[in-house]
Amino acid sequence: MSMTFEKLKEIREETLNRMNLRGFPSDKPNAPYRWSVAICMETSCMSSKSPQIKQRLLDLIVRDGKENEIEVVGTGCFGLCEAGPIVIVRPGDTFYYRLDVEDIDRIYESHLLGGEPVRDLIYPESITDDGYLSYFEIPFMAHQERVALRSSGHIDPEDIREYIALGGYEALYKALVEMTPDDVIDVITESGLRGRGGGGFITGRKWRATQASPGDEKFIICNADEGEPGAFMDRSILEGDPHSVIEAMTIAGYAIGSDQGYVYVRAEYPIAVERLEKAIGQANDLGLLGANIFGTGFSFNLEIRLGAGAFVCGETTALAASIEGRRGMPRSRPPYSADKGLWGKPTMINNVETFANVPYIILNGAEAFKKVGTENSPGTKVLALSGKIKNVGLVEIPMGTTLRQLVEEIGGGIPNGKAFKAVQTGGPSGGCIGPELLDTPIDFDRLAEIGSMMGPGGMIVLDEDVCAVDVARFYMDFIVDESCGKCTPCREGTKRMLEILIDITEGRGDETSIPRLERLARTTELASLCGLGQTAANPILSTLKSFRDEYEAHIKEKRCPAGVCKALTNNLTKDD
């Protein structure tokens, strides 16, 4: 099928009319439904039975013949996964949480048939004296701003028409028909968008470099390898709004002159892969992918490649090697991917979230995008909040939000009355940020200044029960397992650092331990071939910065102040 703007608008109107309960009023609502029930269908909620809840509700609806009154939508993640499985009833955005399958019967009878919400199933914090707050008014959502996750939770990710209803593929139309490739790159550059995969590289500059690189054949790759422990931002985008990535990659293809894209997805993400496959199929069927898109003569083909299951395969050159069927080992640069990437051809690699921002920027302009965020880090960042924090889940915050706002307000603070100890940003490549730095704004440059890094977006909160040396050991253990073994400093140096950390936690540390760690850290950082080794020592260096006294307690007094290191528990004297 070939797609035209008229057809796109037609689909949009048609679909919007039946979506009017979801907070997107249309011009001529035909209000077919009295209620719209959104049920989260992403990995976390699905593992706590959201598919069974959905099935049960559909059965009830069919039993009573209420198909025309009640709409049931399986959506992407709402963010507060910790309260899952989440069901939201509209109108009203009533937020039901941690439901059992039987609970849906009560919601059906009382709320959907009787108009009376079931108070004891509603998320407690949304209950007020005279009613309850909508999902979007709860404290968790207060500081959030949704750009990359703009459609997640509103649409059924398996239905391209719902994506189109919210303006989907209009950015593609605009780019292909109204803009030249240079215009597209200019807007992306002006927007100041920076790579969300961790490095923060200016996206427009990367697109420009690949466009300028000579070659008939070029490739676009979406990096969805997401190997950082505890992170699931990219998975969530692919599961909740896969078309945003497909549309963006197509736009990127047009901009740099590529007709072939690959999404390199972590093999451990079966739901994301399935949704993406479905979405690519639907886009192909509607002529939004494939040959001659919008009759412009521009063609773009998109395929999925499964990851090889190693953290290092997220590194661009290792990723390309892996797609080519070789061992996923990074190579030294130059040549850069923009000149010689996949199969030696110019290649542009962006992260999932980076791509998810692109349609928004094309459609709304660079200025709209820059309204949010800080000067050098415009826009928002999706973060996966986990660890010792009340509101575990996925958030999207304006860049510049402070760590304190994130932890105390959005995150709801530390549970069980414990004290905050640190937040680990950037996973094994990042740093452990202590309480004295909590007022640091979350943006690329400010986090780097304090020796951490934005990283892909995992934020792990640690409380007083956690031992700083043990945290450093945990990450070094991960790195030692994940080092590809190619270059000397990373292969040998990380192992030695791990050995020293184990010695310290087991009471064998001595006065040489810290200096040796610092020396190895420096060499590994300066001499390693790829980002994995270059950042491998960050957890050590940052914990040494904020918690040096804890290292010293382990070494000099053979004591673990947090009472974590088992070999030292005989000497346990918990600090108050």
Place this chain on the structure above:
Amino acid sequence: MIKLTINGQKIAAEDGMSILDAALAHGIEIPALCHDPDLKPESSCRLCLVEVDGRPWPRVACGTPVRDGMVVETNTPEIREIRRDILQLLLDNHPNDCLTCQKAGECLLQKYAYEYGVTFRTHEGARRGGERARFTDTSSPYILRDESKCILCGKCISTCAELNERSVLSFAGRGFETKVAADRDETLEASTCVSCGRCVAVCPVGALIDRRVREKKIRPWEADRQTIQCKACEYGCEYEVLEKGSERVIRPLSPSEGRPLCLKGRLFVEAEVSSELRTPYKKEETEKGRKFVRTTWIEALELDGILDRIAHTESESDK
């Protein structure tokens, strides 16, 4: 032409040249363990790091192309310190065997350790392949492998893969457990290795050793050395003759200019110049997999047909 400064010396280099090659062409040596002029740079050992334009992040000389106006320092205290650390990391995971190692004298690890004053030391940490030096693969009559001495430079893998139909070696495992494996981690005997000796010729350390030289206990510094060309085919691969007393052995030299090296050529050269004709072996496919079996010189050099013909012709003309 590109103009740059290395250690204060203004030099000219060709576009596309690496810093390492440009420096070398002007007599400035930069330590390098994984670099080989005939192979594309792996940049894995990190020993050749140099300071570029005064920036704090060093760059590898072997993988960084020269640029006009570049200012390179190859020997600053910081750089030397990093190199010392890298060498120490390698030695901490290496058997202390220089005394009896076949590679001693031409080993690059030994050379740089000497240059930078880095020594073996005892420690409690892990080691690849154990503390004691030993050959881990003695299955081949031509090549001895010792994984504990391997510094994972990758040169053997690259040179073997230069010939598509060989491509026997690859990295296996990861991180600290990374190693070089033949096919699916088989012995050289069981693998598809054709005993050409390319890998042995490029190995910078004693991890791959020419067994027939080792058996004669001749180390290069005590031998008279001479390079000769193989006459078995038009490639003319290079071999080195090592002569000590009455003993004369040969070994293949690093192949360049597309030369392949092969076992037949090696045996041809052996037959021609070695002091003693030692039993040749060839690989046979048996029911139990590939095996090295003793063979005759005539068969090894594939001379049977020719000799028959000569004998036949000569007996005819005798009549």
